[in-house]
Amino acid sequence: MSRSTRLWLGVLVLACFGFGAFVATYEFSQVENSAHRFSYTFASPSLYESANATAQDIDRTGARSGIVAHHLLVGDKIAQTFAALGTGREQTVIILSPNHFDAGRSVVQTTDGTWETPYGDVEVDTKSLQKLLDGVEQRSYEPNTFEQEHGVSAIVPFVKVWFPHAKIVPIVIHDDVSREDLVDLANTIQEVAPQSLVIASIDMSHNLPEHIRVPHDEETLAALERGDCGDAGCRLEIDANGVLETLFEINRLRGAQSWQLTHHGSSLAMGATKDWRDNTSHILGYFEQGEPVDDLFASIQFVGDVMLDRGVRLRIESQGMDDPWRDVERFLQGAQLRVANLEGTISEDASIATIDPPFRFTFSTEFVEAMLPFVDVVSLANNHSRDREIDGEFETQEWLNDLELAWFGGYAVSEPVYRYGRVSVVGYHQFGSRIQDLTPIIKKEADDRQFVIVYPHWGEEYIAAPQNGQRELAEQMVDAGADLIIGSHPHVIQGIESMGGVPVIYSLGNFVFDQVAPGTDVGLSVTVLFEEEGGMIYLSPVETLDGQPTPLSDEDAQIIFQHIASLSSEDLAPQILTGVIPFLYD
Numbered sequence: 001m002s003r004s005t006r007l008w009l010g011v012l013v014l015a016c017f018g019f020g021a022f023v024a025t026y027e028f029s030q031v032e033n034s035a036h037r038f039s040y041t042f043a044s045p046s047l048y049e050s051a052n053a054t055a056q057d058i059d060r061t062g063a064r065s066g067i068v069a070h071h072l073l074v075g076d077k078i079a080q081t082f083a084a085l086g087t088g089r090e091q092t093v094i095i096l097s098p099n100h101f102d103a104g105r106s107v108v109q110t111t112d113g114t115w116e117t118p119y120g121d122v123e124v125d126t127k128s129l130q131k132l133l134d135g136v137e138q139r140s141y142e143p144n145t146f147e148q149e150h151g152v153s154a155i156v157p158f159v160k161v162w163f164p165h166a167k168i169v170p171i172v173i174h175d176d177v178s179r180e181d182l183v184d185l186a187n188t189i190q191e192v193a194p195q196s197l198v199i200a201s202i203d204m205s206h207n208l209p210e211h212i213r214v215p216h217d218e219e220t221l222a223a224l225e226r227g228d229c230g231d232a233g234c235r236l237e238i239d240a241n242g243v244l245e246t247l248f249e250i251n252r253l254r255g256a257q258s259w260q261l262t263h264h265g266s267s268l269a270m271g272a273t274k275d276w277r278d279n280t281s282h283i284l285g286y287f288e289q290g291e292p293v294d295d296l297f298a299s300i301q302f303v304g305d306v307m308l309d310r311g312v313r314l315r316i317e318s319q320g321m322d323d324p325w326r327d328v329e330r331f332l333q334g335a336q337l338r339v340a341n342l343e344g345t346i347s348e349d350a351s352i353a354t355i356d357p358p359f360r361f362t363f364s365t366e367f368v369e370a371m372l373p374f375v376d377v378v379s380l381a382n383n384h385s386r387d388r389e390i391d392g393e394f395e396t397q398e399w400l401n402d403l404e405l406a407w408f409g410g411y412a413v414s415e416p417v418y419r420y421g422r423v424s425v426v427g428y429h430q431f432g433s434r435i436q437d438l439t440p441i442i443k444k445e446a447d448d449r450q451f452v453i454v455y456p457h458w459g460e461e462y463i464a465a466p467q468n469g470q471r472e473l474a475e476q477m478v479d480a481g482a483d484l485i486i487g488s489h490p491h492v493i494q495g496i497e498s499m500g501g502v503p504v505i506y507s508l509g510n511f512v513f514d515q516v517a518p519g520t521d522v523g524l525s526v527t528v529l530f531e532e533e534g535g536m537i538y539l540s541p542v543e544t545l546d547g548q549p550t551p552l553s554d555e556d557a558q559i560i561f562q563h564i565a566s567l568s569s570e571d572l573a574p575q576i577l578t579g580v581i582p583f584l585y586d
Helices: 003-026 045-053 072-084 126-133 143-147 156-162 179-192 210-226 241-254 310-319 365-369 389-403 435-447 468-480 554-566 573-578
Strands: 037-039 065-068 092-098 108-110 114-117 120-123 139-141 167-173 197-201 258-266 281-288 298-306 337-342 377-379 406-408 417-420 423-429 451-457 484-486 496-499 502-505 510-512 522-530 534-545 548-551 580-584
Touching: 045 072, 045 156, 065 072, 065 241, 072 156, 072 258, 072 281, 092 156, 092 241, 108 126, 114 156, 120 156, 120 167, 126 139, 126 167, 126 179, 143 167, 167 179, 167 241, 179 241, 197 241, 210 258, 210 281, 210 298, 210 522, 210 534, 210 554, 298 423, 337 451, 365 389, 377 423, 389 406, 406 417, 406 423, 423 435, 435 451, 435 468, 451 468, 468 484, 468 496, 468 502, 510 522, 510 534, 510 548, 522 554, 534 554, 554 573, 573 580
Parallel strands: 037 114, 065 197, 092 167, 092 197, 108 139, 298 337, 298 510, 337 377, 377 406, 423 451, 451 484, 484 502
Antiparallel strands: 065 281, 108 167, 114 120, 258 281, 298 522, 417 423, 496 502, 522 534, 534 548, 534 580
16 A cells, blocks of 8 residues: 555544544534423423413513422412512523433433424523533433423423523532532533523422421422532432532532522322322422521431331331332431331341240341441330340340441440430430439439430320330439430330420330230331520321332321320410421520
8 A cells, every 4th residue: 555545544534533523413412402392291382371470570680590390389489489580681591300210321311402382482601501411421312201201391481481681501419429420520610601590490399298398398499598408418308419409519609509498398298289298398498699698507316216026027127228228218318317226136147036035136137237227326225126135236236337337325335325416316215224324324414404305205105195214214304314215115106294384295205116906007208407595396197018118198298197196284285286396406
């Protein structure tokens, strides 16, 4: 082959390579966005027209980031929030959406194309799109994902009405996105489109009754006011934690962290459904320039007795590791800390459980590992911690350490305190330790200015009315400095009393258990929300059958509240009937 021939072949190869690169980028760089067309066909134009008609008198705020729902049940509230955003002259609108169907390959995906709306077409800002994708492996161009992604398509018609000159950059974010990747995405958005309007398309709580939906929404509202979810990241009970964290980071970069609420409600509250399984909550608003709220906030959810042996073991072995948690996955989402009473030991040895006493429980390590997404810390301060003698208790502690599941307390006084920020949870087992050994521990935590929650294992089994022995112990705990007492052991829900202003919840009953005695098939979860000088205790009952807890409807919960009120002090009865007990502390 001659030198000139080789030269021409080289030129031809380079030309082909360049053409291939051009083709690879051409599909998302065309100005007309003709390659892909999208639309939302599940809502009629009249729905958008009537929704937008309600927002004609809303004043613009200039805010450049906001949160809207994509649940068009609240289309009027979506329109009103859009109407309050920006100036109306914005050229680029970034839409951040959850990846509802786990579609595509990457944790962050986008596309070019054109969205058809009743008000005309909306094109993608391909220049910003290309810069967003450049050289980042965790972001990918995946048009197919957007064909069914209603988190984007449902709100594009509102973009066209309220920002008629804008192009969009649609981005779906999977909740598996790492903190590093979402921070990098936020920085890129700010560099590429610093004047853009950023919309987070998020529906909030899903498929839960109001008695647990309300505290979950309060946790979300507190995060919005604080402008972040803390060092652990967002694990709120919403459909888009990754989206929200990305928005928080963009707002931080822009100095726009002052949250303004425009709407808060739910489909149950507005009468759009009667079935809690169809319930969805909505929190809409925008962020203005300014600092976030810096008040103290913490949320802790307590559940009752968890036992993973005997009948529960048989069900797990037949139905799968997630069986006890299948109906409470969202129920146990949202709180910063989730606490349970672990009624047994952990070992790879075979079960020694029997139908008749003495009841000795052994939990497979795999069963406890399956609990990790739902429970953060367990109490061992109970009568089953030594079901396999003291060596079994030590082995249980070792397994919990290996599984990285935090624990506190024991059959006797053993590591009794678990600290979470300014809250101390203190375990106490009435039948294995003395109250005289507990009160100095409570006093020390109180002297350290901690909010002290005592978590006692006490009382008589299967008796709903609090007993005098429990009251005597509670008095000593309160005198030592306890701020709240939440009990276990009776396997049934007991009454609630106020002792010197300190709420005493005598027993939560069962959460995961296989008992069939009357009253053992209903348990209580307690969510405690702390603010600067006080807080709220939310009562949320569950039905627990065959070791599987399921939230009770609000109607059935009201029956449980009436039962608890009948067992409780008269001064608390009105609050118990609402399922919410306020408290104050120094």
